[in-house]
Amino acid sequence: MTATHRRTLVKEGASAERAVRELRNQILQGRLLPGEQIRQEEIAEQLRISRVPVREALSVLSSEGLLTHRPHQGYFVTKRSAEELAQIGLMLGLLENELARTVVWPSDEVIAELRSLNEAMERLVDQSEWVEMVDLNHEFHLRIFGLSPLRLVLDEVRRLWMLADAFIAIDYATREHRRRTVAQHERIVKALAARSRARFLKSVHDHRESTDVGARAGMGHRST
Template sequence: MERALQQLRAKVVSGALSPGEQIRQQEMAEELGVSRVPLREALNVLADQGLLIHRPNSGYFVAKRAPNELAQIRRILQLLENELLASLEWPDAQCIEELRALNALMRECVSAEDWTPLVRLNREFHLKVFSLSPSRLILEEVKRLWALADIFIATKMADSGARRRTVEEHELLIDCLAGRDRSRCLQMMEIHRASTSSGLPPDVKAAAETVQAEVPAPSAA
């Protein structure tokens, strides 16, 4: 099931499956080289995560997200991620090495013809950082929202320069974690978010700026 899940997610976030498009299960199972059972399990997972919509008696469809919805997801993530960063426990040497290894895998994708695995690796990298926090309920919600955020992350990653910047910014973030500097970690994450925002489509970027203006930022603790 995991292979079918990753392949389906890649098709959604890369745009190979368009918003509103129906997933024809027999055709998709043949294309992915899996049986209907693991495919259906993968479809259910993506539906639970909000990337697909299940309509009884009709099937599964790629979810459509309005620019304002994507902007709200991004804003909620900013607020919740800051809570996790403020409470994280500092990583040990092994965790730092695991983060560097993940980022090295991302670096290999920067110039690759098929760069889409970088979206999954990017999500794994960030969630590994956020999992250092003991705030498990907030972490679970962040995981759910990151699944929805893959679409606009992939929009940014379509540009090779953005992929390269992402890897470089990750290295700086790892250095902040290794140095156990919480203030620098928060600052670096804001820089990283601003970099992501610059790669958003104009309508999503405008909506994000509107949402940012309407919701007050959390005060620094």
């Protein structure tokens, strides 16, 4: 492999990552709507990159469940039926309850990490560019659920969250929800620090009740 070829691969890899990030943000913010077709040439022109990294980005987002590929037609923003969302919500509720029930109490270092993640979310509450909160929310919850020994259950929760991402993000468009999420996270962390199983399970349950994707089955995107 020549040095020129290596530089081209590195450049295309960076461009693909940027395309993944930009398309994901557009989907989560509702600028690309469920069922909408993604046109490679338009994305390439918009980001001023070639179509090769765009195709790679589309493949990545398809594997995450945000896009659906239809043979001979192209890629479309995934559109889920009310029944599908209800099933995803049901499975997440059952599996997350088991993970919460079996967590091992965290160290002081982990508690500090969780507080740091929630503080990073708090800094975005009043910002117009809030999409990073979705990833921070994932990291916060998966850090907690990772305290459970149920590894296969955790893997399945990760997969289901990818399927529901665009719908979980709907509520983040409102500052009220962003503030409420940060406050509920703080209660969860305090319960963990106190090592109170009852308080912890109640705080997780209350948080889930206010963010249940299954309860919003059939809802579409709202713009910011």
